[in-house]
Amino acid sequence: MKINNNPILDNFIADKSWLHRLDVGEEVDAYFTSRGMDADASNPYSGFNVCHYSGDDLSHVADCRRMFCETMGIAEDSLIVPRQTHSSNVLLIDSLPVSDGQLEGVDGIVTILKDIVIGVSTADCVPVVLSDIKSGVVGVAHAGWRGSVNGIIENVVDTMVSAGAKTDRIKVAMGPSICSECFEVGEEVASVFPNSCVERRTDWEKPHVNLHNYIREKLIYLGLAEHNIKQFDNKLCTKCHPSEFFSARVLGVKSGRIFTFIKR
Numbered sequence: 001m002k003i004n005n006n007p008i009l010d011n012f013i014a015d016k017s018w019l020h021r022l023d024v025g026e027e028v029d030a031y032f033t034s035r036g037m038d039a040d041a042s043n044p045y046s047g048f049n050v051c052h053y054s055g056d057d058l059s060h061v062a063d064c065r066r067m068f069c070e071t072m073g074i075a076e077d078s079l080i081v082p083r084q085t086h087s088s089n090v091l092l093i094d095s096l097p098v099s100d101g102q103l104e105g106v107d108g109i110v111t112i113l114k115d116i117v118i119g120v121s122t123a124d125c126v127p128v129v130l131s132d133i134k135s136g137v138v139g140v141a142h143a144g145w146r147g148s149v150n151g152i153i154e155n156v157v158d159t160m161v162s163a164g165a166k167t168d169r170i171k172v173a174m175g176p177s178i179c180s181e182c183f184e185v186g187e188e189v190a191s192v193f194p195n196s197c198v199e200r201r202t203d204w205e206k207p208h209v210n211l212h213n214y215i216r217e218k219l220i221y222l223g224l225a226e227h228n229i230k231q232f233d234n235k236l237c238t239k240c241h242p243s244e245f246f247s248a249r250v251l252g253v254k255s256g257r258i259f260t261f262i263k264r
Contacts, residue, residue, distance in 0.1 A: 016071055018048035022129060022260065023230055024173040028138075030129045032175040032260040033068075034244050041243040049246070049256035051121040053083050056256055072263060078116040081259070082106035084142045086125075088151040090159045093118065107147050108156040110139040111264065112163055119261025123246040123253075124238050126211050127175040127260030130156060132165035138262045143215055145185070149192050153218045167223035173230040175260035176245045179237035180210035 017037060022030040035047025045056045050064050069076050077096065082103040090108035091098075096116065109118040118140050120127045125144035132138070141147070141156045161167060180199055190198045190207040197214040200207050212232040219229055234240075238258070242250040246257055 019071065022173050022175055024129055024131055024262075025133075025171050027133050028129075028131045028171060029263040030131070030173065030261070031263075032127070033258055034176075035246060035256070039243065044246075044251040044255035047246070047256060050079070050081060050259050051257035052081065054121070054123075054257055055254040068259075072117055074115060074117055074263075080109060080111075080116060080118045081121065082109060082142075084121060086142075086144050086146040088147055088155050090139075090141075090152070090155045092159050092163060094163075107142040107152050108139065108159070110137065110156060110159040110163055112136055114264045117261050117263045119259050121257035121259055122175070122177060122238075123248040123251070123255055123257050124178040126177040126215060126232075127258070128153065128156070128172060128215060129175065129260060129262050130160060130170050130172050131262060132160065132169045132171075134169055135164040135166065136264065137163045137165040138264055140260065140262060143211070145189060145193075145209065145211060148211060148215060148218070153215055154222060157219070157222050157224070168225050169228075170224050171228045171230075172219055172224065174212055174215065174232045176236040176238050176258050177211070177232070178239045178247070178249065179232075179234045180208050180212070181234070182237060182239040182249070183209050183211060185209050 018033050022032050024030045033048050039047035052061050084107045085105045087107045089106050091106045093111040120140050120142040128141040128143050130139040137160045139156045139160050141152050184206045197210045198207050238245040238247040239249050246255050
């Protein structure tokens with residue numbers, strides 16, 4: 001799979017080939033990043049990466065962040081990148097600046113502010129973007145299997161509602177992440193999911209989990225309209241396409257991260 005035909009980093013020139021729109025609705029400014037077309041697939045940090053805590057050279061991360069902020073037309077302190085820990089913790093941002101301490105151990109962000117970017121970093125887990133444009137409330141969630149089971153989706157939706165959003169108006173899309181064909185798990189993990197989200201085949205040694213369907217079922221249970229939840233596109237599977245997307249299952253945990261985000 002090729003996303004586009006332009007190089008990503010060439011003498012620090014931002015050609016935007018690493019930036020891709022996420023379809024949440026025409027009125028929603030949501031995007032995800034890719035590694036870029038000249039990324040070295042064998043190098044776990046090669047390509048565009050704004051994640052500061054997964055082992056990348058911090059000067060490379062800083063260069064990518066400057067490029068990102070220039071492209072998005074925001075100040076660097078308006079780029080909000082939490083340090084995720086597979087928790088169910090959500091931060092409501094209603095003023096700037098936001099300190100590093102506030103972002104420690106946070107896996108979901110909600111904001112009512114304009115001209116800031118909130119996002120989550122992933123390399124197989126599911127990034128979820130949520131938006132109620134009418135109320136001006138937006139949110140993002142890092143939904144790996146642990147966070148999803150432990151309530152990150154519920155907590156983000158609850159925080160959005162507390163900030164003025166209405167569940168029947170919230171639109172949702174899920175960014176690049178591992179597809180169910182690739183998400184092999186042990187029986188101990190499969191057992192915490194409903195049967196509707198566990199897939200078994202005779203040619204598979206272990207069960208697979210459809211994490212996107214699990215998140216979708218949760219959102220509908222919380223009152224979101226089914227037609228407002230975009231179906232995940234399997235062409236965005238991170239494990240299937242590690243040259244385009246960072247994948248921890250392919251590259252290891254010590255690797256770059258995709259950044260999926262929304263801008264108000």
